[in-house]
Amino acid sequence: MLYDSLFHKLLRLPQDLKVYPGHGAGSLCGRQISLAPFSTIGQEAETNWALQLTDRARFVEAMVANLPERPPYFSGAVAINLRGAAFVSDLPAMPHLRLSEFNALKQQGATILDVRPGALFGNRHAVGSLNIGIANPWFAVWSGFFVNPDLPIALVGEYETDAQHARIELARIGFDQVAGFVTADDLDETEAISQTKAHDFLASLETPQRPVIVDVRSASEWSQDHLEDSINIPLPQLLRR
Numbered sequence: 201m202l203y204d205s206l207f208h209k210l211l212r213l214p215q216d217l218k219v220y221p222g223h224g225a226g227s228l229c230g231r232q233i234s235l236a237p238f239s240t241i242g243q244e245a246e247t248n249w250a251l252q253l254t255d256r257a258r259f260v261e262a263m264v265a266n267l268p269e270r271p272p273y274f275s276g277a278v279a280i281n282l283r284g285a286a287f288v289s290d291l292p293a294m295p296h297l298r299l300s301e302f303n304a305l306k307q308q309g310a311t312i313l314d315v316r317p318g319a320l321f322g323n324r325h326a327v328g329s330l331n332i333g334i335a336n337p338w339f340a341v342w343s344g345f346f347v348n349p350d351l352p353i354a355l356v357g358e359y360e361t362d363a364q365h366a367r368i369e370l371a372r373i374g375f376d377q378v379a380g381f382v383t384a385d386d387l388d389e390t391e392a393i394s395q396t397k398a399h400d401f402l403a404s405l406e407t408p409q410r411p412v413i414v415d416v417r418s419a420s421e422w423s424q425d426h427l428e429d430s431i432n433i434p435l436p437q438l439l440r441r
Contacts, residue, residue, distance in 0.1 A: 215242030269436035322395030
């Protein structure tokens, strides 16, 4: 059906007809979505890799190969879209949590979502926290994989503006249960750990207590190059394993 729609209908339209995307770059609803705000039928016919596959069998084979994992939140998003989502502008103010409130949320099983860059997270982060940087264009997608929509969320940001940005992005995928935020400075007063350095990790591979190595890259990335005896579990599948 997709092949027929593209090659027998859409590509026969005027070549200068503008095409506006239904989804933005980074969305799992499409493969290799461009950052461009619009395109044309002619431009897509000339440059879109999928439209160069004019043979039906090759086209279908390419479309069903290496499909991305489906985030668990997609099912809930369908229900939200049917009933209508709340306006972002109607969200209540997000409180700056006191340390006692932050620790209480941790004890209750809340998701501690640290939205700082990975390097800053590696230097020092709250025990048990999850790092998805707000600057990552796939922030909402990865959050949809790993954040439980039924549990409260406490955000950790380098600055309050980062936490506010993350709160809006989460609300856009139906995650509006953000209980509050803390900033990086607040971590100085709570239990925190740091990241293992690369040379310490390499040294541990030579010891009798060699750690189990879990490589969370995609299967195609792992097949190109990986550490000896590593186990490949792509990141989106990790919680199910």
